[in-house]
Amino acid sequence: MYTSKKHLFLLFLTAILAVNKSFGQTNVKIDSNRVRKSFVLQLGGGFGSYTAVVHIKPPALSGSIRRYSAVGTIRLMWYPSYRLRFGFETGYTDFYSYKVKNGNTTGSLHLSAVPLLFVFSMQVVKRVNIYAGIGAYSEATHLNYDGTLVSRALVLGSNIALSYTWQLSDRLGIMAEAEWMNAYDTRDASLNLQTKLAWRFLQWR
């Protein structure tokens, strides 16, 4: 069972340590690339697999639970002159969906999530970046049974991601990214594989 407090603390600790480490590197050799400050937009999509350990138990399940879905995310990152980068991530994914049958009545449900995450990022080795985000997921139940409705809830959550970037030009790159999204209160999680376009749309020295 995962605990939200632990995750929040760890993410906070990670950010503090990373900031301290970055600010403390007075003797680090800074190349021209790092001195350059910029905003980078990362936009892409791919495939997500629902990976939460808590089982879904719909009492009137008809067929199986579909755990795979398309996922799309957009991330706006600020690359400052030091190592730790900051940004905001949002997007859309369906965690899972299923159908029910109750007597002669059938229906369906899918649970979607929009991440609203404040993201930290750091380059680990050349072209490889890690991301850790914290914030919330706006989850929505889309129900089609005894009428249709959308019911929403804001759930604390986090993400972590690892990306590899092929630089196409000074401003453009292609990223391959594996990302784990985790919503705490509802214990929903998914592992996503995405390809993204990274666009350094604003830069200055």
Added chain:
Amino acid sequence: MRKIMFISLYVCTLFSCKKTYEVVMPDTSRWELFNDPAALPLAATARNALEGVYSLSQGSDVFGGLAAIKWSYIIEGGDSLFHLSGFFGKDIAYFVCEGRMLNGSLLFNGYWRKMVSTETGIVHLAIAAGEGAALLLGAHPVVTPGSIILRGQFGQGQAVPNQDITFSYNRKLNSNPTPFQVAAHRSGGRTSDLLPVSENSVAMILKTPEFGSTGIEVDVRYTKDGVPILYHDNTLNLREVQKSGLVGPIENYTYEQLSTFVRLVHGEKIPTLREALDAVVYQTSLSFVWLDTKYTGSIAPVHAIQQEYIQKAAARGRVLDIVIGLPGEDQFNQFLALPGYAQVPSLCELGVDEAEKINAKIWAPRFTEGTQNELVAREHANGRKVFVWTIDEPEFIARFINDGHFDGMLSNFPSCVAYNYYVHQ
């Protein structure tokens, strides 16, 4: 290298798990002697005479020195199912057993549990013919101190019982001319206390008499289509229900949607208020129901159901108080909008002035206000009962029973309230 180590440590910690606590109900079906085809149900006279305060000469290090032993029953399929419960003073421990008689002895088979931990196990008890069984099986048993000896063993988890426990009859249970209500929170207890059934479920209503409850508090909300149901929290969440994909306020959903998609943590359906009161009236001997108003809006639909079930209980010759709980100003004002509100049985959690204004049947101050004996006496003089809520700390439960003059107490641990009330002299 340090960077990789840091990342590895971070990922390991992030993905690590904490211990999940659970209580696995012991399998009590394996005692061959108890399962003997010749074993018969106990006679009513034997059951009644067995109730009392007992001293423990063995097992007191685990359970404490005294136990309040009491019967409860529910009705299932037209049959009465009796359970013998023992409530202890240490670690909010209790046992629940079924009883039978065999070859002149009385046998009791069940489980014990400590609410302060996950400790539980099987318990086997017996009263030999020469140690009280012959007396209890007589036509008019007169029980005196030491005249009943209850011996047996208890074990840990699923293990065969191997630790001795012995009870000796000490005295009668405490009883007052005006009964004290041992009122159980959330229809019997919280799911988070690792009980075998879910809070605010029919199964819990049928289980809670075993914990010593004489009454219950239930949380009432409306579904989108106006059906009063039992549910505590504002939203559907995994503390109360199994994962189903339904999120957000429970009021967003119709009863049909909830009934089809949602189950409580232990698999029960979210009950309607009618289903819950049906269980109370037709399957238990509970004498008090507190309908805690968790909704905003008109109280009229709940009032109609309240009146209907008061009449149903009366038709069965039952003494059953069903009161509408008023926890805040909004609900209080809604209550004032009911025609003839002063005649509607209610429980007011606000001040005594508000309780008097609506002629509440019960005034229910929060326990943090203290025993307030002068105000309690004033309300008693006004013909009003006074309940205190919600006390779970054993030391406070004992203090409020010993020093206060309340007519009832709401707790998540009714077995602890039962112990302290019944052993009180």
